[in-house]
Amino acid sequence: xGIAIVVTSGKGGVGKTTTxxxxxxxxxxxxxxxxxxxxxxxLRNLDVIMGLENRIIYDLIDVAEGSCxxxxxxxxxxRFDGLSLLPAAQTKDKTAISPEQMDEIITQLKREFxxxxxxxxxxxxxxxRNAVAGADQAIVVTTPEKAAVRDADxxxxxxxxxxxxxxxxxxNRVRSHMVKAGxxxxxxxxxxxxxxxxxxxxxxxxxxxxxxxxxxxxVMNHESKASLAYRNIARRLLGESVPLMPLExxxxxxxxxxxxxxGLK
Amino acid sequence: xxxxxxxxxxxTKDGLVFFxxxxxxxxxxxxxxxxxxxxxxxxxxxxxxxxVSLKLGKRFCTPExxxxxxxxxxxxxxxxxxxIDADVISKEEALAELLKSSLQIQTQTVRSGQVLEYEGDLLxxxxxxxxxxxxxxxxxxxxxxxxxxxxxxxxxxxxxIIASSMMRPTQLRIAEIISRPSDEWTELKxxxxxxxxxxxxxxxxxxxxxxxxRPEASRKKT
Numbered sequence: 161x162g163i164a165i166v167v168t169s170g171k172g173g174v175g176k177t178t179t180x181x182x183x184x185x186x187x188x189x190x191x192x193x194x195x196x197x198x199x200x201x202x203l204r205n206l207d208v209i210m211g212l213e214n215r216i217i218y219d220l221i222d223v224a225e226g227s228c229x230x231x232x233x234x235x236x237x238x239r240f241d242g243l244s245l246l247p248a249a250q251t252k253d254k255t256a257i258s259p260e261q262m263d264e265i266i267t268q269l270k271r272e273f274x275x276x277x278x279x280x281x282x283x284x285x286x287x288x289r290n291a292v293a294g295a296d297q298a299i300v301v302t303t304p305e306k307a308a309v310r311d312a313d314x315x316x317x318x319x320x321x322x323x324x325x326x327x328x329x330x331x332n333r334v335r336s337h338m339v340k341a342g343x344x345x346x347x348x349x350x351x352x353x354x355x356x357x358x359x360x361x362x363x364x365x366x367x368x369x370x371x372x373x374x375x376x377x378x379v380m381n382h383e384s385k386a387s388l389a390y391r392n393i394a395r396r397l398l399g400e401s402v403p404l405m406p407l408e409x410x411x412x413x414x415x416x417x418x419x420x421x422x423g424l425k
Numbered sequence: 426x427x428x429x430x431x432x433x434x435x436x437t438k439d440g441l442v443f444f445x446x447x448x449x450x451x452x453x454x455x456x457x458x459x460x461x462x463x464x465x466x467x468x469x470x471x472x473x474x475x476x477v478s479l480k481l482g483k484r485f486c487t488p489e490x491x492x493x494x495x496x497x498x499x500x501x502x503x504x505x506x507x508x509i510d511a512d513v514i515s516k517e518e519a520l521a522e523l524l525k526s527s528l529q530i531q532t533q534t535v536r537s538g539q540v541l542e543y544e545g546d547l548l549x550x551x552x553x554x555x556x557x558x559x560x561x562x563x564x565x566x567x568x569x570x571x572x573x574x575x576x577x578x579x580x581x582x583x584x585x586i587i588a589s590s591m592m593r594p595t596q597l598r599i600a601e602i603i604s605r606p607s608d609e610w611t612e613l614k615x616x617x618x619x620x621x622x623x624x625x626x627x628x629x630x631x632x633x634x635x636x637x638x639r640p641e642a643s644r645k646k647t
Contacts, residue, residue, distance in 0.1 A: 310537050313554050317536030353554060353572070355534055 162193075164266050164276040165397070166295035166324065170311030172282030174303045175332040177205045178372060179362075179390070180279035183299075185210075185240060185377040186394030192274040193242035195234065197266070199291040200281035201256060204248035211375020212237065212245055221249035224261045230268055239380070244273070254286045259293035266294025275397075284318060292319065298327035299359065304334055304345040313354055328359040330393065335364045360393035361404055362386050431457035434466065440476030440507060443498075447482030451490060458497050477504050481511035525562065535559055535573060542579075555595055564588070564642070574598070586639060588619035588632065602627055 167180045177200070184196040198206035201221065207213045218233035223246070230246075237243040246269070249256065269276045280291035292298070298319050302312035312329070319327050331347055338344035347361055365386035371378040378387045379394075385405075392402045431446040431454050445454055477498060486494070491509055498504050514522075525545045533549075535541050537556030541549070546563035553559055557573035564585045565577045571589035576598040578585030583600045597604050597620050604620075604627035617632045621639060635642060 310556055314537040314556065317539050317557075320536075352570075353552075355552065 162270040162272075162274045162276055163297060164270055164278060164295045165297045165299055166278040166280050166291050167299045167301060168280035168288065168291065168315055168319075168327075169282065169301040169308070170284060170315040171302075171308045174301050174308050175362075175368075176282070176301050177209055177279050178368060178378075179299070179301050179330060179332065180277050181206060181209045181372075181377045182379045182387075182390035183394055183397070184275070184277040185237075185243060186379045186391045187275050187277075187397065188237075188240040188243035189379060189391070190394055190398060191242070192398075193272070194240075194275045194277060195244045195246060195269050195273040196277045196279065197246045197269070198248040198279050199262070199287065200279060201248045201287065202250065202253045203281065204250050206279050207235075207245060207247045209372045209375065210237065210245055210377065212247070213375075216247045219247045219249040220265070221252050221256050223265055224257045230265065239376075242273075254281065254290065257290055259286075259289050262290045263294040270294075284314065288315075288318070292322050292324060295322075295324050298322075298324040299330055300327045300354075300356070301330045301332050302350065302354075303332050304339065304347075304350065306345070309345065309350055309353060316354060316356060327356055329354060329356050330360045330362060331358070332362045333364040334361055358404075359396050360389055362389040362393075432461055434461070440478065441504075442478045442480060444480045445482065445484065445494075447484035451484075451486075454484075455493065455497065458494065462497055462500060471501070472503060474503050474505060476507040478507050479509040481509065483512050485511065485513045485515065529561075534569075537573075553594075561585075583622050583625075584639065584641070586619050586621045586635070586642065588617075588635070590617045592616065592618040592620075592629065597627060597629075599627065 167176050167183070169176050180196055184194050188194045196206060197220065198204050199220070207216060212235050215235050218228040220233070222228045223230050223233045234244045234246055237245065266276055266278065278291050278295055281287035300312050300315055302308045316327055331350055334347070335344060339346045347358070351358055363385045365384050367381065367384035368378045368386045371381065378384055379390050381387045388405065392405065395402050431449050433444040435442045435444065479494065495506050498506060528546045528548055529543045530548045530550065531541065532551055534551045535549070535553040535557035537554055540558045540560065542560040544562045547559065547561040547565050549559060549565070549567045550569065552569040553567060553571050553573040553575065555572050558576065559565055559567070560576045560579050562578065562580045563582065565575050565587045567575070567589040570591035570593060572593045572595070574596040575587045575594055577587045578600045581600045585599055587597055587599065594606065599620065599622050602622055602625055618629050619632055619635055620627055620629045623638070630638070
């Protein structure tokens with residue numbers, strides 16, 4: 161029996177889907193069998209970031225409605241051994257599936273895969289409840305912004321009522337030069353407020369945007385810092401103790417301006 | 426014939442006081458009360474509007490029984506029931522009273538969107554995060570960081586205080602007085618402080634000032 165991990169945040173645009181894609185891929189690179197489930201019905205993205213969009217035949221809703229078997233809907237990623245994707249439907253909305261149906265599908269997947277990574281939609285409504293329904297563990301993604309941290313706090317409060325137990329925290333898109341200048345919340349501040357375990361800090365990295373546009377998860381690259389951070393998170397999930405890497409940013413100036421421009425996307 | 430009257434009526438300057446015997450059965454009491462209201466005491470009980478207090482002694486009356494007594498007395502249009510008192514209360518009421526006057530201890534983090542509401546004084550061992558709220562009819566003591574909102578004395582107790590080992594609230598309320606940081610109390614140090622009302626103004630002071638403004642805050646030790 162595998163483990164189902166939901167990746168959630170409350171706020172939109174903090175990098176849930178990117179995180180799901182990269183953690184899923186990194187776990188697969190570590191020799192695990194992984195299924196990524198996109199539960200953002202109506203606004204699916206995970207397939208795009210993974211570059212698997214054109215291979216979708218059936219989706220999560222088809223499985224829930226019984227129009228196809230679970231196996232038929234799974235897309236095998238040929239770049240990784242043991243990595244599959246269960247895409248979301250693009251034409252329906254979040255009410256097309258119930259938490260009970262989700263739980264059933266996730267339970268089936270857990271029998272076949274070591275890890276089931278559930279990509280949660282933004283918000284705290286039905287989409288969130290669906291995504292959390294089958295999960296054993298939760299990862300909360302936040303960025304070092306007040307609003308994102310506030311929403312993460314809200315989500316942690318909601319998760320505490322579910323069976324997922326204490327969630328783990330990923331702080332995404334940290335810009336070390338801004339933190340240093342005191343213009344951005346630092347890791348300590350966020351941990352002090354949220355009071356949950358940190359499982360990784362991902363630096364802001366243009367490469368993540370580039371690779372997402374190319375449909376190749378960033379972890380496939382071995383140069384980028386964000387990629388290393390994601391691979392470290394995967395290793396921590398597997399039980400290894402990996403120290404946090406230093407967040408020194410050698411570039412800056414013009415580069416960071418570009419970054420903030422792209423960060424708005 | 427009845428040996429002793431079950432209902433004793435006395436006149437005071439605040440109106441009439443009915444002392445109801447607490448050893449007889451309830452039916453006997455009702456019979457005697459009816460007799461007095463409808464027949465024997467007609468003369469004394471007629472006239473201008475009079476306030477009536479009922480003293481039940483050590484008899485516990487259910488709300489229905491109290492209604493029955495009230496109805497009998499109401500037959501006389503000039504008698505207005507002012508109070509119904511008993512020397513006894515039910516266990517439930519007693520427990521509720523006890524809760525109100527005792528210190529509730531809670532251990533949790535009150536996160537964004539969560540509301541913790543209590544009767545009586547509340548001691549929270551944990552943080553209140555921005556977007557979270559703690560409310561209590563009495564005082565609120567947070568042994569942790571207060572970064573959210575706190576409302577003490579929600580039923581109007583202006584003597585209530587809000588204390589925290591790290592005072593960084595988004596909003597404080599005591600009774601109906603609402604206050605934000607930078608409004609009235611600009612000098613927040615984020616240290617162990619407490620908020621109280623002084624002439625309907627919110628004041629935040631260091632904890633060692635508490636015994637001077639609220640010496641009665643230590644009242645409940647028995």
